[in-house]
Amino acid sequence: MAEPIAKFLLRLAPMIYGPTLLFALGQGALIPLIPTMATRAGADLATSGLVASALVVGQLCGNIPAGWLVAKVGERMAMVISGFLALAGALMLPFASNIGVLALAIFINGFCAAAFGLARHSFMATHVPFHFRARALALLGGSYRFGMFLGPFVGALLLGxxxxxxxVIWFLIACLAVTVLLVWFGPDPEREFEAGAREPITGEATAGVSLPDSPNAKEGVFSTMVRFRAVLARLGLAASTLSALRAARQVVLPIWGVAIGLDAQTISLVVGISGALDFALFYASGQVMDRFGRLWAVIPSMLMMSFAFLMLALTGGWDSATAWFIALAAVIGVANGLSSGLLLTLGADLAPKQNPAPFLGSWRTLTSAGAAAAPVLFSGMAAVAPIGVATAAMGVIGLFGTWAFLRWMPRKGGRA
Structure with missing residues (x-):
């Protein structure tokens, strides 16, 4: 008899969801302080931005090595190793008297976050049954989002x-220490879920594209990347556009608020409402994907975000620009919430069951690259063209991504 979904997810709490929440909570508390710490270390505003970007660069650089590590030592040991390294990087922060040491510590945190996240992703791809995988991964994404949402408030309370x-730095260190202890001394997920038949969840039937044979357990990251190059070039590119839209909203909305003359408090409130709507829908997204298929979550989400950016670009000179800004920010929040967990779920669908980590390393590198490129592209366009043009460009990228998903995504949510 199949194990009830709620019971299965509850068993994942101490080994997957709890560590995810703690890791994100500490990271979320630290992120708002990075520019301030860089300025105190002697950086100007531009350099402070570069130091802050070291977190994203670390995540981008960490995905492929993380795939190799997980394939070599397993999910649990990879989480332990990355947790210890993140803890070592955090311990550098109180003694970071110059910009270089601070940037290195932030980079290590991002690098280890990539390894920690990939290990969890690989475990879920291997052990969670297909018929409720989207809900399990949406809950994983929701745990991370909740930590990142709550972290800045905890940081503000500690600062006050x-x-x-x-x-705040010692709070981050404490979160990482508890995370490592929880993973190290808690139940081993690979043994805990070893018994019991699992339905085959290899990605061939769910990809909507023709995949070659699954790699064996000894195949490495780069050979896996070559073997699955067609899928990564198609659905991986589509996934990177979704990541780009998600990252762009974090830059576009605050800058657009400034452009139409709103004060910082109003902008923060609008962005906060958008984030709350996003967070509120994370589990509903998983239910849609499990019941109706992945396409029914991603296409409405992409279309809503794309048209919201395009519409926002038209409203800058209107008398009702503020009302439109509030409404469209809410639409973007709802749209992003509808696709919560989609990239995790689609990566797990496509990954070979026998050895998912190398594939997921490549998959997560593409999605991270999209998230890293979008703010740079928007800022570059805004520097040489009106901000409305740069905002509309994000909408055009979203429409291209919508076409790519329609072209290459499967039409059925289950195995045919």
Missing amino acids: SSGHESA
């Missing part, structure tokens, strides 16, 4: 009570 940023 202590008056110094070191309290």
